[in-house]
Amino acid sequence: MGSGPPTLWEWIARNWDTGRADSIRNLLLDHLVMSLTPVLFSLLAALPLGLACARWRRLYQPTSGLMNVIYALPSLPVFMLLISVTGLSQTTVIIPLTFYGMAVLIPAVVDGLASVPDHVRQAAVAMGFTPARRLLTVELPIAVPVVLSGLRVVAVSSISLVSVGALIGQGGLGGLFTRAYQNPFTPPVIVGIVLVVALALVADGVLVLAQRLLTPWVRARRPA
Amino acid sequence: MITFDEVTKRYPDGTVAVDRLSLEAPTGEITVLVGPSGCGKTTSLRMINRMIDASEGRILLDGVPVEGIDPPTLRRGIGYVIQQAGLFPHRKIVDNVATVPYLLGWDRRKARDRAMELLERVGLDPSLAGRYPFQLSGGQQQRVGVARALAADPPVLLMDEPFSAVDPIVRTSLQDELLRLQAELNKTIVFVTHDIDEAIKLGDRVAVLRVGGTLAQLADPKTLLSRPADDFVREFLGHDRGIRRLQFVPTSGLELRTDLAVAPGASGPDGEPWHLALTPEGRPAGWVPRDEPERLERYGTFVLGRDSLRSALDAALLSPSGCAVAVDGDGKVVGVATRDALDRALAEAADG
Incomplete structure (x- = not known):
């Protein structure tokens, strides 16, 4: 032992928990924080904005246009721009990812509300729901399946995109890729890719499970 | 009793949907509004529970103008059944039926008990209570719609083409069921349809409306068939008016032979x-x-x-x-x- 490059398993064992910031374990935790925080924030921001766009339809075109422009911006220059404000911190990664998430979730909220059949909405009005109660107990629950499928896209893309943050030293598992670039050596790349993909799969699985639990009435629907 | 007093609905673009409509829907009777599309029948119905507000004239509910009642409060006291049932897809059948009791703040258990009672009343198997609307046939959904409208025992029921989206056999059984329920419940029902046969079958009184929202004739079905007010009503009633009139002629006077x-x-x-x-x-x-x-x-x-x-x-x-x-x-x-x-x-x- 000791002579020649370590094998994949030796490298993992040696780097899993070194107590340093760049141990695999800490990178994984950073990755989780930096990818899931934007998912949560983008959902919190997209709900009121989506509701506003659904309520005042004229807002929707400019809002979705603006969000698409933001979505089209390459992440690297955005990071560079933000460094002057938020520095080399996790926040610099979290902010653009939150906007990317909003670009997907605002249309999802609008489409979800549009998926409420007109006769259902009419019935709710005729039964004597107040507008607020109708929104909370009829329209939003019916919008959940569409919003959740948007959320799945956001979660997976967010987990994948965090890696780019490695270029400013905040990439979670993406740090493993830059390390391999500086010093050609394959185990970190393999570990990085496997963990990012595994994280994405787990996040997606959790959301699919949530969909099953939250919307049994969709599963109950007969195939069209 | 529901009273239309010179009610007009005019939209901002100048279209007149209902034109100085005056009629009464007596307590405990079924009043049918019938007419071709564009005759303002649905608009008239929706003005009763203020889903649409009248431009001129007044609608009175037992003498009280509806315009003075807060819409959600007004609507919770009026049952409403629409064409595609309008059930909430994300709620179980029992909770769909209990909708208005929940809105009225009933105790959850009491509301559900009431819902179960109504499911039986409209002829549905109580085992359907735990299902979701998509698991039911169109006819079953429509029965749930009727049960939901009756849940809080409102004195007034508005029905907007409730049976026109189901096949003819189911429609007939739903119509019979409505008549049976009405014999027990004696609600004040306003029923909208474009089907004159349905109007004649169900209505104690039938109001025939013409395009533009004016009243062509208001009469009981027998009078309507025997003495149509004008050519429009005559044409709307169709060709076999004579045969259909026979359904209002009693058999009690028939001479019978017992020797055969x-x-x-x-x-x-x-x-x-x-x-x-x-x-x-x-x-x-x-x-x-x-x-x-x-x-x-x-x-x-x-x-x-x-x-x-x-x-x-x-x-x-x-x-x-x-x-x-x-x-x-x-x-x-x-x-x-x-x-x-x-x-x-x-x-x-x-x-x-």
Whole structure:
């Protein structure tokens, strides 16, 4: 032992928990924080904005246009721009990812509300729901399946995109890729890719499970 | 009672949907609004619970103008059934039915108990309570819609083409069910349809509206069929108006022959081509031709006094003998209406 490059398993064992910031374990935790925080924030921001766009339809075109422009911006220059404000911190990664998430979730909220059949909405009005109660107990629950499928896209893309943050030293598992670039050596790349993909799969699985639990009435629907 | 007092609905673009409509929907009766599309029937209905507000005139609910009542409060006191049922897809059947009780702040258990009671009342298996709307057929969904409208026991029920999206057989059974429920509940019902047959079947009073939202005629179905106010109403009623009118002619005045109904084992009267064989219980067994005493042929029955002359005529046309069998409420034979007897009754109906 000791002579020649370590094998994949030796490298993992040696780097899993070194107590340093760049141990695999800490990178994984950073990755989780930096990818899931934007998912949560983008959902919190997209709900009121989506509701506003659904309520005042004229807002929707400019809002979705603006969000698409933001979505089209390459992440690297955005990071560079933000460094002057938020520095080399996790926040610099979290902010653009939150906007990317909003670009997907605002249309999802609008489409979800549009998926409420007109006769259902009419019935709710005729039964004597107040507008607020109708929104909370009829329209939003019916919008959940569409919003959740948007959320799945956001979660997976967010987990994948965090890696780019490695270029400013905040990439979670993406740090493993830059390390391999500086010093050609394959185990970190393999570990990085496997963990990012595994994280994405787990996040997606959790959301699919949530969909099953939250919307049994969709599963109950007969195939069209 | 619901009163329309010179009600007009004019939209900002100048379209007039309802034009100075005045009519009354009496308490405990079914008032049907019928007319071609564009006659403002749905608009009129929706002005009652303020889903649409009238531009001019007033709508009174038992003398109180609806414009003074807060819409959600007003609507919780008025049952509403729409064409596609409008059930909430994300709620179980029992919770769909309990919607208005929940809105009124009933205790959850009490609301659900009430919902279960109503499911049975509208003829649904209580085991459907835990299902979601998509698991039910169109006819079942529509029954749930009716149960939901009745849940808080509102005195008034508005029904907007509730049975037009289901197939004809289901529609007939839903109509019969509504009449049965109404006989028990005596709600004040305003029913919108474009189907004149449905209007005549269900309505205590029928308001025929013409395009542009004006009232062409308001009458009970029998009067509507016998004395249409103008060519529009006559045309709207269709060609077989005469036949349909027979459903309002009673059978209590029919002359019946009792000698043609024969107890088991006995033989028929002489000189008659057919006689009716009875079962030991006195129910009809079948028509027997004189030449072949072993044969039993089809027969048609009507309940004397309850069914109309139209049913009696239908019963006669179903039998090879050409006679209709009159039965009592238990299905026991009380006599036979021959072609001659039906002929005389038809002649009287045509005069009257």
